[in-house]
Amino acid sequence: MTVIFGIAAVLAFFGAVGVVVSRRTIYSALSLVANMVALAVLFLLLDAQFLAAVQIIVYAGAVMVLFVFIIALLAPGVEERLRPLELRVLVGGIAAIAFTVVIGRLALNGITVNAAGQFHGGLGPFSPQAVNAHGQVQTLGEQLFTTFLLPFEVTSLLLLVAAVGAVYLSRHRRTFR
């Protein structure tokens, strides 16, 4: 498990680096696909099989195809290279490394856990064994339609608004003039 985590984590990290530093937009998009596939592997390691499948189908499938399609349609030019010694790149890079180190240290020392190393509020009833015995998708679906019904309904409303907005934006030809 540690070996698979290592491989997937390195792939996800360098995919993320590739998104930010690639000069061509299409390379950024392909790096993002690599990042998302690696993330799906990590979701599998975290006993979230359904979300791993959703990650592949929705993100690496639908969303990234949309991105690549738009990139091919608009054909954006090559951006100038980010120079590592430019002030904003330097400050941003140091800030990013500092943020990661701080979170990593906190996670190692026990972020959101008490002195005994237990999570505040203790462990919930959904241990991986219990979830797998009941069925991963069944558990997720039951939670989604009972405890989290309101967020679910609000999300459906959001999707409707997004669909209407996209149709509106692509209908009017002179909106942005």
Next chain:
Amino acid sequence: MTGLFPGFLTLSAAMFALGALGVMLRRNPLVVFMSIELMLNAGNLALITYARYTHTMAGQVFALIVIAVAASEVVVGLALITGVYRSGRRLDIDDLSEMRE
């Protein structure tokens, strides 16, 4: 506190920082959108990590909702970018920063 929990959380933090860096440093709106996706994915990873290690389901449910939000955000964002492109402007964040009209 077991096993790979710090590793997952550190990777999530690194991905979020890289996404924030991309939003602030890059000028191409498409790359900015991809960096936003990166940050949303980092958040998802943290949510699912906590769901797994605290034995709760809320993290997974909200990760699912975040995926739906990200999908709708991409649809609207790409429609905006196409609209900007069709109006004849260059696809450059610095050129689009005036917010006039």
